[in-house]
Amino acid sequence: MSGSAAGPSGPIRLLLADDQALVRGALAALLSLEPDLTVVAEVGRGDEVVPEARRTAPDVALLDVEMPGLDGIAAAAALRTALPTCRVLVVTTFGRPGYLRRAMEAGANGFVVKDTPARQLAEAVRRVHAGLRVVDPTLAAETLATGASPLTERETEVLRAARGGGAVADLAGVLHLSEGTVRNHLSAAIGKTGARNRAEAVRIAEQNGWLLGG
Amino acid sequence: MSGSAAGPSGPIRLLLADDQALVRGALAALLSLEPDLTVVAEVGRGDEVVPEARRTAPDVALLDVEMPGLDGIAAAAALRTALPTCRVLVVTTFGRPGYLRRAMEAGANGFVVKDTPARQLAEAVRRVHAGLRVVDPTLAAETLATGASPLTERETEVLRAARGGGAVADLAGVLHLSEGTVRNHLSAAIGKTGARNRAEAVRIAEQNGWLLGG
DNA sequence: GACGGCCCCTGACAAATGTCACGGCCGGAA
DNA sequence: TTCCGGCCGTGACATTTGTCAGGGGCCGTC
Numbered sequence: 001m002s003g004s005a006a007g008p009s010g011p012i013r014l015l016l017a018d019d020q021a022l023v024r025g026a027l028a029a030l031l032s033l034e035p036d037l038t039v040v041a042e043v044g045r046g047d048e049v050v051p052e053a054r055r056t057a058p059d060v061a062l063l064d065v066e067m068p069g070l071d072g073i074a075a076a077a078a079l080r081t082a083l084p085t086c087r088v089l090v091v092t093t094f095g096r097p098g099y100l101r102r103a104m105e106a107g108a109n110g111f112v113v114k115d116t117p118a119r120q121l122a123e124a125v126r127r128v129h130a131g132l133r134v135v136d137p138t139l140a141a142e143t144l145a146t147g148a149s150p151l152t153e154r155e156t157e158v159l160r161a162a163r164g165g166g167a168v169a170d171l172a173g174v175l176h177l178s179e180g181t182v183r184n185h186l187s188a189a190i191g192k193t194g195a196r197n198r199a200e201a202v203r204i205a206e207q208n209g210w211l212l213g214g
Numbered sequence: 215m216s217g218s219a220a221g222p223s224g225p226i227r228l229l230l231a232d233d234q235a236l237v238r239g240a241l242a243a244l245l246s247l248e249p250d251l252t253v254v255a256e257v258g259r260g261d262e263v264v265p266e267a268r269r270t271a272p273d274v275a276l277l278d279v280e281m282p283g284l285d286g287i288a289a290a291a292a293l294r295t296a297l298p299t300c301r302v303l304v305v306t307t308f309g310r311p312g313y314l315r316r317a318m319e320a321g322a323n324g325f326v327v328k329d330t331p332a333r334q335l336a337e338a339v340r341r342v343h344a345g346l347r348v349v350d351p352t353l354a355a356e357t358l359a360t361g362a363s364p365l366t367e368r369e370t371e372v373l374r375a376a377r378g379g380g381a382v383a384d385l386a387g388v389l390h391l392s393e394g395t396v397r398n399h400l401s402a403a404i405g406k407t408g409a410r411n412r413a414e415a416v417r418i419a420e421q422n423g424w425l426l427g428g
Numbered sequence: 429g430a431c432g433g434c435c436c437c438t439g440a441c442a443a444a445t446g447t448c449a450c451g452g453c454c455g456g457a458a
Numbered sequence: 459t460t461c462c463g464g465c466c467g468t469g470a471c472a473t474t475t476g477t478c479a480g481g482g483g484c485c486g487t488c
Binding site for chain 1: 434
């Protein structure tokens with residue numbers, strides 16, 4: 001394959017985090033085909049990343065974004081502070097602009113969507129390990145075009161709560177706000193997203209990756 | 215690994231269909247580790263399944279449900295009629311009751327969610343190839359409990375159109391119905407799903423896998 | 429200190445949404 | 459045949475939702 005032998009310090013040690021066991025195992029098989037890579041740890045939850053990394057001391061961590069316990073972005077941030085020498089490559093299903101932005105702010109070294117050809121993954125790992133940044137250029141452009149979230153903290157919070165599809169009264173109860181206030185925040189969010197609807201606003205915000213966390 | 219050598223008729227020939235190239239390639243790597251399995255085709259769209267299967271004559275096809283062009287269930291049905299001897303194993307991200315039901319009705323021989331351990335996939339392929347049915351028992355029970363979709367054809371159609379978050383007027387335009395009729399179908403769907411909302415009804419129906427096709 | 433931005437609340441109004449009672453159509457049961 | 463039940467379509471009606479114009483409080487920066 002690509003011309004890389006195991007360096008003088010031995011093969012690159014990898015940690016894999018993905019909530020789908022089948023995908024996790026398949027990625028492990030794929031990466032294990034490369035002689036200079038070795039998978040030393042696998043986890044299925046975001047909150048298991050740091051403990052497992054402490055135990056196994058990987059060189060590079062591949063983190064999915066959508067995970068129970070802790071999303072991959074938050075796990076990346078935690079990993080950066082816990083093991084600063086460990087590089088982070090975020091591997092996600094959805095190429096959402098906000099995801100990339102948040103990942104970079106969290107200190108990730110690379111960002112790859114699951115649409116990329118399988119052959120390129122190992123090369124991305126090597127680049128990240130070498131200290132380079134790896135980012136899908138198309139997605140990077142889109143991220144710059146979309147810009148950061150225009151939503152205020154309260155507005156995102158209300159939109160997040162509105163994902164379930166509950167009525168205003170329900171949201172007001174959960175968030176401990178007046179109904180009028182909830183309506184106001186929703187209205188602001190609808191305006192900022194350019195939506196015509198509460199439902200559409202939720203959809204747009206979600207697609208842009210503005211609803212992470214919480 | 216598991217005690218299975220290549221049979222007298224050679225290794226089992228596989229076709230992989232998944233829209234995420236990385237996952238597809240990783241699955242290929244995983245399955246290629248087994249000496250009695252060989253991947254002869256990979257496609258990223260549902261409507262490429264049958265043509266590619268005609269060309270390569272696989273023994274077993276692994277189909278993802280969420281795919282562009284044609285969903286995995288519909289592709290399974292098409293494959294059953296085009297190549298009746300080819301077995302079908304549906305591999306999906308979401309273990310939705312309706313998916314399993316529809317897959318079985320479409321003639322699939324097995325149904326596996328991506329949460330299952332990687333080691334079990336090869337075994338599932340062998341079982342399906344041997345003519346056995348492979349179904350996650352937990353999911354099967356849930357499917358029986360949930361029952362078939364209570365929604366009428368029109369109701370599902372309207373709910374599907376409502377996913378985008380558009381207003382009643384928009385839906386009426388797309389479906390060529392009166393606004394009152396659309397509202398009526400939505401109301402019925404809300405009642406049958408036990409939702410309090412159009413948005414909630416969409417969520418529930420989607421989670422149960424009642425919105426496939428179209 | 430004055431200003432601006434964000435947050436929280438309120439009340440009123442127009443527009444969209446959800447509910448209901450109704451009629452027509454079709455296919456199976458009596 | 460007649461009846462019944464399900465699905466489809468429609469329009470009237472009450473409720474909810476989204477918008478707007480306010481008000482006050484809490485930070486920060488200038």
